[in-house]
Amino acid sequence: MASNADWKRTPLGEEHERLGARMVEFGGWWMPVQYAGILQEHHSVRTACGLFDISHMGEVRVSGKDAPAFLNHLLTNDAGKLAPGQAQYSLMCNERGGVIDDLYVYRVAEEVFLLVINASHIDKDFEWMQSQSAGRNVRLENVSDKTSALALQGPSASEVLGQLVPGIGARLTRNRIAKQDILGHDVFVARTGYTGEDGFELLLPNEAALPVWRKLLSLGAAPCGLGARDTLRLEMCYPLHGNDLTEETTPLEAGLSFFVAFDKPAFVGKEILQRQKQVGTEKRLVAFTMNERGAIPRHDYPISRDGQPVGRVTSGSMSPSLRIGIGMGYVRPEFAGVGETIDVQIRGKNAGAVIVKKPFYKRPNR
Amino acid sequence: MNTPNDLKYAETHEWARVENGLVTVGITDHAQHELTDIVFVELPHVGDAVTQGKACAVVESVKAASDIYAPVSGEVVEVNTDLDGNAALVNDDPYGKGWFFKVKLSTPAELGSLKSAAEYAKQIGT
Numbered sequence: 001m002a003s004n005a006d007w008k009r010t011p012l013g014e015e016h017e018r019l020g021a022r023m024v025e026f027g028g029w030w031m032p033v034q035y036a037g038i039l040q041e042h043h044s045v046r047t048a049c050g051l052f053d054i055s056h057m058g059e060v061r062v063s064g065k066d067a068p069a070f071l072n073h074l075l076t077n078d079a080g081k082l083a084p085g086q087a088q089y090s091l092m093c094n095e096r097g098g099v100i101d102d103l104y105v106y107r108v109a110e111e112v113f114l115l116v117i118n119a120s121h122i123d124k125d126f127e128w129m130q131s132q133s134a135g136r137n138v139r140l141e142n143v144s145d146k147t148s149a150l151a152l153q154g155p156s157a158s159e160v161l162g163q164l165v166p167g168i169g170a171r172l173t174r175n176r177i178a179k180q181d182i183l184g185h186d187v188f189v190a191r192t193g194y195t196g197e198d199g200f201e202l203l204l205p206n207e208a209a210l211p212v213w214r215k216l217l218s219l220g221a222a223p224c225g226l227g228a229r230d231t232l233r234l235e236m237c238y239p240l241h242g243n244d245l246t247e248e249t250t251p252l253e254a255g256l257s258f259f260v261a262f263d264k265p266a267f268v269g270k271e272i273l274q275r276q277k278q279v280g281t282e283k284r285l286v287a288f289t290m291n292e293r294g295a296i297p298r299h300d301y302p303i304s305r306d307g308q309p310v311g312r313v314t315s316g317s318m319s320p321s322l323r324i325g326i327g328m329g330y331v332r333p334e335f336a337g338v339g340e341t342i343d344v345q346i347r348g349k350n351a352g353a354v355i356v357k358k359p360f361y362k363r364p365n366r
Numbered sequence: 367m368n369t370p371n372d373l374k375y376a377e378t379h380e381w382a383r384v385e386n387g388l389v390t391v392g393i394t395d396h397a398q399h400e401l402t403d404i405v406f407v408e409l410p411h412v413g414d415a416v417t418q419g420k421a422c423a424v425v426e427s428v429k430a431a432s433d434i435y436a437p438v439s440g441e442v443v444e445v446n447t448d449l450d451g452n453a454a455l456v457n458d459d460p461y462g463k464g465w466f467f468k469v470k471l472s473t474p475a476e477l478g479s480l481k482s483a484a485e486y487a488k489q490i491g492t
Binding site: 227347 | 403406424
């Protein structure tokens, strides 16, 4: 067993261990990978309601008169389209159009935005944001250390949270955020998530994390770890930065052009992205399912076509909902169409796969 | 964690049940717990020669693929075909229905290098 002394802990670290969670290192943090088991937690979120500690995620507060203009320079999506109380997914690119991080932008007031960024990139992201903010009337604060975050996800999430915040489900629609009093604490509640199910993400002061976590569990939410978070997001083809997105891949290559506002005057990476939009990309992120049961693709496995290497798996797992191996990876555009067949090399042997339409999982009509 | 006294154990978390020169192999309760939800087991084939300490099977959990090492050398004479389609047997009954394969022991002296239940229990800290 490796030592865990060097890793950061969320305010819920002891609580996870007390509940018997299996803890692992993730992005420098000591986090629960599972409680009852990944499959069981996955199904809890797909059929009822699960609760995740996502306090490892970073939060940056951007405020000031130039905040909208600054974010429109820094990020690919159009932050100017957000009214206070609205949120959007966005990407932060370098000058080469490569993705430094993907994030969620919440406009919480006319001149105040909250950016939720990936845990392992907090310092790098914040430095980049500061370097890009020079000469602008904007204030950047890294509030990650004093902010905790919980994700309450699943078809009954609205019912569960409604017992604590009456009427929240009807009042707060998709991609909206509002400040709410929960157990005497000021909490930002957002109708967002990373699972493909209905649900909420709560941004709260550290001291509120434990009482709110316990309250939501007592109302019927199942504690879930990062293992289920990963299988849930992969079934939805939501990219994970570090796997499916890197500084060497662009939003267009990742199939995220919907989140690139080309009608904005200028933003970091725009020129390259614009060119890719016109002439096409050299690789595309595809979703594929394995033909044989038991063939499970994993990160970095080679992808070939007619015996020739054409790319690598960026994310792979067994899909708990589909009960087959699923994955994503970058391949050359000529092999990226839905229905094209590829081979994934698993322990030296080729296993057949077929490229499918994203996402893998579609929520049943309820 | 369950560690039956009548079995021998490899440091890499496989167990071996020795009966008249035939060794049944599986993974320990501790190992199945660590690997979590097991969704597929890639077994060796009947007739394969396995070598002590060398990878001879793969366990796929939801999270990752993990190698399983042969606790003894010999020829594989039977594999647990029930695991095909029901790999969760390894989680549910690691010392019983979740066995992996049987080996005709080629080098009996190798048994001496395996751990007793008490030694293995000490290794995993129970």
